[in-house]
Amino acid sequence: MNHLPFTINHKPPKGQVMIEFTFCMIILFLMMYAIVMVFRWTGRDPGRRQKAHEAVLTQDIGGGGNPAPQIAPYFYTPEPMKAVWNGN
Helix, strand or coil: CCCCCCCCCCCCCHHHHHHHHHHHHHHHHHHHHHHHHHHHHHHHHHHHHHHHHHHHHCCCCCCCCCCHHHHCCCCCCCCCCCCCCCCC
16 A cells, blocks of 8 residues: 555655746746836837827927927837747
8 A cells, every 4th residue: 555656754855846936936037037028118109109299299399389290199109019020
């Protein structure tokens, strides 16, 4: 009965535990890095969008008083994510 793998005194080999721990930590660090990169991107894009919008709103509309440049909806291009490759 002592040769069964699920007995009370059965312990996994120490090398297996270290390898499993190492692989889990590598995956955990990669996931943490990905989360940090996503938070950096999500915080950077709205900040630059607001800065570009305020630059458009505070520009001089000239003597003619035409506010068309200030209300143009395409005042900003989104920040490229660059998560997997460098986009244009």
